[in-house]
Amino acid sequence: MTRIVLCANNIDELGGAQKVVRVLADGFGARSHEVLVVGVTPFEPAHPFRGEYETRVLMPQTWPKKSTQTERIRAQLRREAVAGMADILKTQESGRAVIITAQVWAMEILTDALAAVSPDVRDRWIVVGQYHGAYAAAASGRDLDRILRAYRTVPVFTALTNEDGAAFTRAGLNNVVTMPNPVAVWPETLAPREPGAPSDRGGTVLYLGRLSPEKGVDVLIDAWSLVADTHPGWKLQIVGDGPDRDRLHAQSVDLAGEDRIEWQETTDHPESVLAGADLLVAPSRTEGLPLVIAEAQAYEVPVVATDCSSGVRQLIGDWGLLSVREDSRALARCLDRAMTDDAWRESVRTRARSAMSDYRLPLVTDRWEHLIARVMR
Numbered sequence: 001m002t003r004i005v006l007c008a009n010n011i012d013e014l015g016g017a018q019k020v021v022r023v024l025a026d027g028f029g030a031r032s033h034e035v036l037v038v039g040v041t042p043f044e045p046a047h048p049f050r051g052e053y054e055t056r057v058l059m060p061q062t063w064p065k066k067s068t069q070t071e072r073i074r075a076q077l078r079r080e081a082v083a084g085m086a087d088i089l090k091t092q093e094s095g096r097a098v099i100i101t102a103q104v105w106a107m108e109i110l111t112d113a114l115a116a117v118s119p120d121v122r123d124r125w126i127v128v129g130q131y132h133g134a135y136a137a138a139a140s141g142r143d144l145d146r147i148l149r150a151y152r153t154v155p156v157f158t159a160l161t162n163e164d165g166a167a168f169t170r171a172g173l174n175n176v177v178t179m180p181n182p183v184a185v186w187p188e189t190l191a192p193r194e195p196g197a198p199s200d201r202g203g204t205v206l207y208l209g210r211l212s213p214e215k216g217v218d219v220l221i222d223a224w225s226l227v228a229d230t231h232p233g234w235k236l237q238i239v240g241d242g243p244d245r246d247r248l249h250a251q252s253v254d255l256a257g258e259d260r261i262e263w264q265e266t267t268d269h270p271e272s273v274l275a276g277a278d279l280l281v282a283p284s285r286t287e288g289l290p291l292v293i294a295e296a297q298a299y300e301v302p303v304v305a306t307d308c309s310s311g312v313r314q315l316i317g318d319w320g321l322l323s324v325r326e327d328s329r330a331l332a333r334c335l336d337r338a339m340t341d342d343a344w345r346e347s348v349r350t351r352a353r354s355a356m357s358d359y360r361l362p363l364v365t366d367r368w369e370h371l372i373a374r375v376m377r
Helices: 016-030 071-090 104-116 117-123 135-140 143-151 162-171 217-230 243-253 291-298 311-318 328-340 343-357 361-375
Strands: 003-008 036-039 052-059 097-101 125-130 156-159 174-180 204-209 232-241 262-266 279-284 303-304 321-323
Touching: 003 071, 003 104, 016 036, 036 071, 036 243, 052 361, 071 117, 097 104, 104 125, 104 135, 104 143, 117 125, 117 162, 125 361, 135 143, 135 162, 156 162, 156 361, 162 174, 162 311, 204 217, 204 291, 217 232, 217 243, 217 328, 232 343, 279 291, 279 328, 291 303, 291 311, 291 343, 303 311, 303 328, 311 321, 321 328, 328 343, 343 361
Parallel strands: 003 036, 003 097, 036 052, 097 125, 125 156, 156 174, 204 232, 204 279, 232 262, 279 303, 303 321
Antiparallel strands: none
């Protein structure tokens, strides 16, 4: 049994990194490891995650946006987060433990905490760094410089794909390994699909995820308006919530096919909507290794996605359909083909599910245990 601490910027948001941290915590806990999940800042509204592990949040209040009025409180909250992380480190009184930082800010807090404790305490902890975005996204903003500073000296830095791992190595990291995210749900058996062609019985194109700018739902709504009249037997089901919800509703009002857009709140049970979908669409502007694509294919749901990361390309393989990102007409063409071609949808179902088996939680947990055993030698 190993003590494992998993850290993220926050642990209560229904976001990709948070979901991965929670799923990994479940996987490690099922193997009898001692697990602690740590968030730097609270998040409101907190999603009601459930798990058989301890959780802790370092800051007493939500991290405020940067302004001249918040400089003092931000400095104080950061000091409290560093002190709280140092207190966690000091609880390891003997032996060695592992701390996995899922996001860069959490790693920066950990770096300061490690500097604040004694060398004996520091030596008891093995740090594994992660980045849940694509290399291209990191390089296009300020994350890459932060990643190189924060992760250069840790024993291991994990990238989501071989392609991203090679890119981070070229950028200057010599400690990179590839580690995929695990899928949260894996159906051992699948219910029989409703008979008949979707256009005859009513087909469903599903979007499942956060309603925020980077997810490209605005592009999807425009694309849907271009093909909806051609496919009157299909509907678009948008499941999720987020800051763009009202704007996206307003965008859809005067467009073709608006009467066949079905809006649904975020669900804790994605299998309930995946089981009834005929097609999943992932129109993101940027992604890492989006688990919704893996989960959909685990349910034998064909996928149309935008080519926005190596993780998307890896999950889609040569069986899914890739569209140019931020191009509603290109996405409409892919949707049109996917809704029209019954034979294509049937041909990719079992192939896609078989390819996703490598992302099942027990197999990814095995990979993590092998990595942890290696770095602890």
